[in-house]
Amino acid sequence: MATVAVQTAERENYLNTEYGIRSWLLTTDHKRIALLYLLAITFFFFIGGFFALIIRLELLTPAGDLVQADTYNKMFTMHGQVMVFFFLIPAVPAVLGNFLIPIMIGAKDLAFPRINLFSWYLLMVGGVLMMYTILTGGVDTGWTFYTPLSTAFLNTHVVTAALAIFIAGFSSILTGLNFIVTVHRMRAPGMTWSRLPLFVWANYATSIIQVLGTPVLAISLMLVALDRVFHFGFFDPQRGGDPLLFQHLFWFYSHPAVYIMILPGMGVVSEIVTCFARKRIFGYKFMALALIAIAVLGFLVWAHHMFVAGISLYAGLAFSLLSYFVAVPSAIKVFNWTATMYKGSISYATPMLYAFGFIGLFTMGGLTGLFLAALGIDVHVTDTYFIIAHFHYIMVGGMVMAYLGGMHFWWPKISGRMYPEGWGKLAAMIIFVGFNLTFFPQFVLGYLGMPRRYWQYKPEFQVLNVLSTAGSTILAVGYLLPMAYFLWSMRYGKPAPDNPWNAAGLEWTTPSPPPTFNFEETPKVTWEAYNYDQIKEAPVE
Amino acid sequence: MSNSPIVVAHDEHNPALRHHFADMEQQREASEMGMWVFLITEIMFFGGMFLAYIVYRYLYYPAWVAGSEHMDFWWGTINTVVLICSSLTMALAVRSAQVGQRKMLVMLLIVTMLLGCVFLGIKAVEYHGHWVEHQFPGPSFHFEGPDPQHVELFFSLYWAMTGFHALHMLIGVVLVGFIAFFGWHGKYGPDYYNPVENTGLYWHFVDIVWIYLYPLLYLISHRHLH
Amino acid sequence: MVLTVVTAAASRIDLRQYSAAVALAIATTKALLVALFFMGVKYISQKMTIVVIVAGLFWLGILLVLSMTDYAWRAFG
Numbered sequence: 020m021a022t023v024a025v026q027t028a029e030r031e032n033y034l035n036t037e038y039g040i041r042s043w044l045l046t047t048d049h050k051r052i053a054l055l056y057l058l059a060i061t062f063f064f065f066i067g068g069f070f071a072l073i074i075r076l077e078l079l080t081p082a083g084d085l086v087q088a089d090t091y092n093k094m095f096t097m098h099g100q101v102m103v104f105f106f107l108i109p110a111v112p113a114v115l116g117n118f119l120i121p122i123m124i125g126a127k128d129l130a131f132p133r134i135n136l137f138s139w140y141l142l143m144v145g146g147v148l149m150m151y152t153i154l155t156g157g158v159d160t161g162w163t164f165y166t167p168l169s170t171a172f173l174n175t176h177v178v179t180a181a182l183a184i185f186i187a188g189f190s191s192i193l194t195g196l197n198f199i200v201t202v203h204r205m206r207a208p209g210m211t212w213s214r215l216p217l218f219v220w221a222n223y224a225t226s227i228i229q230v231l232g233t234p235v236l237a238i239s240l241m242l243v244a245l246d247r248v249f250h251f252g253f254f255d256p257q258r259g260g261d262p263l264l265f266q267h268l269f270w271f272y273s274h275p276a277v278y279i280m281i282l283p284g285m286g287v288v289s290e291i292v293t294c295f296a297r298k299r300i301f302g303y304k305f306m307a308l309a310l311i312a313i314a315v316l317g318f319l320v321w322a323h324h325m326f327v328a329g330i331s332l333y334a335g336l337a338f339s340l341l342s343y344f345v346a347v348p349s350a351i352k353v354f355n356w357t358a359t360m361y362k363g364s365i366s367y368a369t370p371m372l373y374a375f376g377f378i379g380l381f382t383m384g385g386l387t388g389l390f391l392a393a394l395g396i397d398v399h400v401t402d403t404y405f406i407i408a409h410f411h412y413i414m415v416g417g418m419v420m421a422y423l424g425g426m427h428f429w430w431p432k433i434s435g436r437m438y439p440e441g442w443g444k445l446a447a448m449i450i451f452v453g454f455n456l457t458f459f460p461q462f463v464l465g466y467l468g469m470p471r472r473y474w475q476y477k478p479e480f481q482v483l484n485v486l487s488t489a490g491s492t493i494l495a496v497g498y499l500l501p502m503a504y505f506l507w508s509m510r511y512g513k514p515a516p517d518n519p520w521n522a523a524g525l526e527w528t529t530p531s532p533p534p535t536f537n538f539e540e541t542p543k544v545t546w547e548a549y550n551y552d553q554i555k556e557a558p559v560e
Numbered sequence: 561m562s563n564s565p566i567v568v569a570h571d572e573h574n575p576a577l578r579h580h581f582a583d584m585e586q587q588r589e590a591s592e593m594g595m596w597v598f599l600i601t602e603i604m605f606f607g608g609m610f611l612a613y614i615v616y617r618y619l620y621y622p623a624w625v626a627g628s629e630h631m632d633f634w635w636g637t638i639n640t641v642v643l644i645c646s647s648l649t650m651a652l653a654v655r656s657a658q659v660g661q662r663k664m665l666v667m668l669l670i671v672t673m674l675l676g677c678v679f680l681g682i683k684a685v686e687y688h689g690h691w692v693e694h695q696f697p698g699p700s701f702h703f704e705g706p707d708p709q710h711v712e713l714f715f716s717l718y719w720a721m722t723g724f725h726a727l728h729m730l731i732g733v734v735l736v737g738f739i740a741f742f743g744w745h746g747k748y749g750p751d752y753y754n755p756v757e758n759t760g761l762y763w764h765f766v767d768i769v770w771i772y773l774y775p776l777l778y779l780i781s782h783r784h785l786h
Numbered sequence: 787m788v789l790t791v792v793t794a795a796a797s798r799i800d801l802r803q804y805s806a807a808v809a810l811a812i813a814t815t816k817a818l819l820v821a822l823f824f825m826g827v828k829y830i831s832q833k834m835t836i837v838v839i840v841a842g843l844f845w846l847g848i849l850l851v852l853s854m855t856d857y858a859w860r861a862f863g
Contacts, residue, residue: 127579127580128580130580130590132578192601196598196601199593200590200594200597203593204586204589205590230597230600230601231600231604231841231842234602234603234605235607235608238605238606238607238608242609242612242720250698251698251720252697253713253716258712258713259620259709259710261615261619267611267853267856268608268612322852322856330860331855331856331857331860332859333859337855541582589832592830593832593834596835596838596839599842600841600842600843603846604846607846608849610850611849611850615853618854618857619857647824757826764825767820768817768821771816771817772813772817775806775812776809779809780806
């Protein structure tokens with residue numbers, strides 16, 4: 020063991036090439052920046068999780084007895100804002116995307132490394148402002164900032180929260196810009212578009228959304244700030260404004276935002292499924308096109324969040340129809356993942372368990388989304404727990420599982436260590452059980468009529484709420500396990516070989532962990548993606 | 561693209577080459593594309609306000625006419641000419657960098673900055689005028705005439721749109737200043753002028769925003785009270 | 787370049803019978819000239835960059851047009 024440890028310590032890689040806090044805080048190495056992001060989003064995951072804990076504790080009993088109503092409003096608001104803007108949106112792109120994209124395309128770094136570092140600092144500034152908001156009394160507008168409540172009726176820190184998210188949004192825009200130019204201009208010789216790993220395609224599609232959608236969020240938050248500070252009245256009916264205009268601007272970004280959150284996860288799943296089924300992806304072209312289609316179609320459906328808000332019925336019809344269309348490319352992806360596994364040689368390492376979880380839970384969440392696209396059903400269940408269950412199935416059952424799957428899959432590459440496989444499998448199963456116990460009852464609750472954002476409820480809903488809270492504690496344990504054993508593995512984990520999974524992809528041709536400039540020589544790619552028919556060995560379990 | 565090894569000796573290439581790029585051409589292409597991607601984010605940012613404008617103009621057209629009549633037609637028109645001229649000098653400055661005329665470059669950049677400052681100065685005069693006539697929305701707003709509530713909305717959009725535009729102008733003036741400083745020290749020439757080009761793109765974009773703001777805010781009515 | 791100054795003058799003179807369409811047409815012409823010549827769009831070598839610009843304008847269109855469907859159709863119910 021000692022000799023192996025000495026060997027890994029001897030070889031220079033991006034982790035040990037320089038020591039000291041300055042070398043990390045002033046780095047332009049995309050891999051180090053990825054780790055900086057990892058620390059940041061993990062911290063915010065804890066913060067958002069803390070608010071979730073309070074929510075679930077309050078909902079153990081029908082009466083509002085843990086916190087006051089106003090405080091409860093702050094809990095769900097900040098849970099949403101922190102989780103969406105400071106965890107989900109950056110998670111896969113800024114951690115896994117930053118680390119892997121240059122290596123996967125055979126480049127030495129992203130197109131604009133200094134802007135990459137600047138993006139991280141922007142997220143940190145936004146995060147500090149968000150923590151300031153939280154610690155000085157919080158904000159209770161709901162994560163959606165609906166007007167005129169947020170502009171004219173609340174006395175909480177709306178402007179600082181809006182500014183924090185504005186700044187974090189800028190971070191997201193710059194990351195997207197960086198990825199787009201990188202994928203267009205920095206591919207190695209022979210790495211054509213049709214040979215790109217789907218993980219790169221997924222982040223590329225995500226970046227398109229980030230670049231085109233986030234600025235509209237930015238302006239809508241700015242206008243809210245102007246309304247509040249200068250009493251401009253853009254969105255205040257008492258001053259001639261239209262509250263729905265805010266919702267149009269807000270949802271124009273925030274619906275595509277959910278695709279920012281899920282597309283990278285889909286990319287991760289494609290990488291994992293091909294590796295652990297030992298097969299090429301079924302229908303590569305359709306998979307890539309489906310990613311782009313989701314990105315584009317995702318911009319055409321936003322008013323399905325506004326069906327009951329007062330938009331015209333005919334506009335509602337149009338958006339309902341468009342919302343059905345956007346489900347098609349997602350369905351194609353689920354079908355193709357399944358077809359990839361058919362007659363494949365499947366093994367059940369931890370990443371694959373998470374991929375399975377993703378495919379099943381994302382499908383459930385996505386199908387319930389189709390229910391919601393129907394105007395009649397939406398009118399019945401809107402603003403109930405049905406909606407909450409729907410998006411948590413996709414965000415948590417889908418996205419967080421994909422993120423964890425990706426972290427396990429690429430952990431050997433990132434850290435040079437293997438995580439303990441037994442614990443990995445255990446944690447995955449605990450998370451799966453905990454997740455379903457938390458959120459499946461919420462579908463039922465919503466259908467039965469329990470409204471969202473209420474801190475008390477009718478007594479007949481209590482059993483389901485208790486189940487949900489119980490599930491959330493199991494889920495919490497499940498989330499803590501990987502954090503613990505990843506940390507453990509950095510010191511005591513088995514040193515990882517270059518390609519522990521015998522996977523395809525340029526990242527597995529580099530050492531674990533890679534050197535700062537990724538490749539000794541720029542690779543020349545002459546093979547197609549996912550060439551598992553040429554890779555003879557099975558994955559190491 | 562070349563199969564170049566990682567470390568390139570410094571005297572073999574342009575000192576401005578960043579090491580993750582294979583060559584200057586790749587760097588220039590990346591820089592150009594990156595700048596345009598950034599500009600389309602700005603299009604969407606201003607786009608939100610243009611949506612607000614279109615919606616409210618559609619709903620409250622008479623108030624829009626009334627509000628526009630109180631815009632200062634002559635200052636707005638002069639500002640438009642000033643900005644377009646500054647775009648001309650900026651474009652010529654980029655050309656100077658391309659052909660390596662250092663003194664011409666710096667001179668044109670300074671003229672561009674000055675024109676930008678003229679624009680901002682005129683805007684300040686206009687703003688002061690509006691402020692004095694109680695045309696700033698909020699408690700101090702006062703309008704004689706029908707539908708003052710929606711006229712106030714017009715002014716809200718006026719202040720927000722021209723305000724963000726002016727902020728972008730200010731940033732632009734500062735950026736041009738930086739480029740002029742580095743240009744004076746000989747940093748740009750025919751083999752490397754990306755920052756000059758990118759600053760030019762930014763400047764022209766801000767000009768185009770004003771080209772649309774001008775008719776939308778100043779030219780709605782054929783009557784002009786100023 | 788002289789043309790852009792001329793069109794600015796033209797928009798000044800058209801004070802009577804003002805129509806939004808005419809104003810926007812003149813503005814768009816000016817903007818196109820600035821884009822093509824000052825910004826060098828006419829001479830851009832990479833096709834992809836043109837795609838980027840067109841996409842940006844198209845997306846602005848999506849924002850404006852789709853949102854207006856709501857407002858325009860409110861009268862109908």
